[in-house]
Amino acid sequence: MENYVTDLLDRMNYTDDRNMEAGYQSSDTISWKAHREAESLKDAAFIPLLISFLDKEKDKKKRDKAYFALGHLAKNTNDVAALNFLIKQVEKEKDKYIISSLLDRIAALNKPAGTDLHPLLQALKSDKWLIRHSAIQALNNSSDAVAESTLIELIDTSGDSHDITYSNSVLNKIGTLKAIPSLEKHANSRKRDVKASAKYAIEEILKREKQAADS
Template sequence: MGNDSDHNMEAGYDSSKTISWQAFREAEKQENESYIPQLIDFIEKEKNKKKRDRVYFILGHIAKNTGDITAINFLIQRIEKETDKYVISALLDRVADLKKPKGTDLRPIIKAMKSEKWLIRHSAISALKQSSDEEAENALIEVLNNSTDPDDLTYANAALNKVGTLRAIPYIQNLLSSRKRDVKLSAKLAIEEIEKRYTFTKSTDR
C-alpha cells in the first residue's frame, strides 16, 4: 500500500497542476498596481517571515511588470528591515529583476554587499544588475578592487556585464589573468559586452 506521496509520483503526475504552482505562476503575471498599497501594508504588519517572503514574491513581480517606483523603493528599503539570511537573499533576488532608474536609493543593496554571509553578499552584488545610477558601477568596481573571494569577483563581473561603462574596463582587465576560470571568463565576457554596448551606441549616434 502506498501513501499519498506515492500517488503523487505516479507516471503522468504533473507538478505544474498543483494549486501552489499555479498560484506562483499567476503571481508572476500580476500587474495590478492597485494591489501595491495592500501588499505593502501586509508586509509592514506581518510578523511571520515566511508569509512576508511570499508577499515579497508577489510584490516583486508586480514591480517588475509595471515598473512602479513606489514598490521598487519599498522592496529595496526592506532589505535592511529583514534579519533572516534566506529572506534577505530572496528579497535581493527579487530586486535584481527590477529596473532601478537613476536616483534610486541603492544604499541598502550596497550595505548588503559587505555582509559576512556569502548568501546575502552574492545576491546583493547581483541586485545591481539593472541599475542606471553610476553609484552601482562604483560599488561593483570597489568589489573588484578589494575582494579576494572568487565568487564575489565573478558576480561583480556579471553585474558589470549589464551596467558597466568604459570606465570599468581597466578594473575588469586586472582579472583576465586570474587563475580561477569563472573569474577570468566572466571578466572576458564583461569587457566584450561593455565594448559592444558602446560601439553600438556610437554607431547609432552617427
C-alpha cells in the same frame, strides 16, 4: 480586491500532500499555479495591499511569498513606490534566506538614476555569502553610477573569487568604459570563472559603446 490578495498568498503557501505521491507533477499543485498567477500580476492597485500586508505580517514564509508577488508586480508595472519599498525592506529583514530572496526580486527591477541603493550597498558588506552574492546581483539593472563604482571597487579589493565573478557578471550588463581597467586585471586570472566573466564583461561593454557611437 483585498480578499483576492489574501487568497492568492494563501494559495501560494498551500502545501499539497499529494506532492509526495508517485507520478504527481509539481505543475498540478495549488501553490505552483498560484506562483504563476503572481508572476503575471499587472494591476498596480494591488501594490498598497501587498505593502500593507508586509508591514503587518510576522510569519516569514508568508512574507517571502508576498515579496515574490510584489517583486513581480513591481517588474510588470515598473512602479517606483514598490521598488523603493522592496529596497528599504532589505535593512528590516533578519532571516538570511528571506533577505537573499528579496534581493533576487530586486535584481530583476529597473533602478533608475537617483534610486536609494544604500540598503543594497550595505548588504554587500554582509559576512553571509548568501546575502552578499544576492546583493551584488541586486545591482543589476541599475542606472545610477554608484552601482558601477561600487562593483569596480569590489573587484579591485576583494579576495573572494565568487564575489568577483558575480560582480563581473553584473558589470557585463551595467558597466561602462570606466570598468574595463579593473576587469582587465582579472582577464588572465587562474580562476576559470573569474577569467571568463571578466572577458565577457569587457566584450559586452565594448559592444555597447560601439553601438552607442554608431547610433
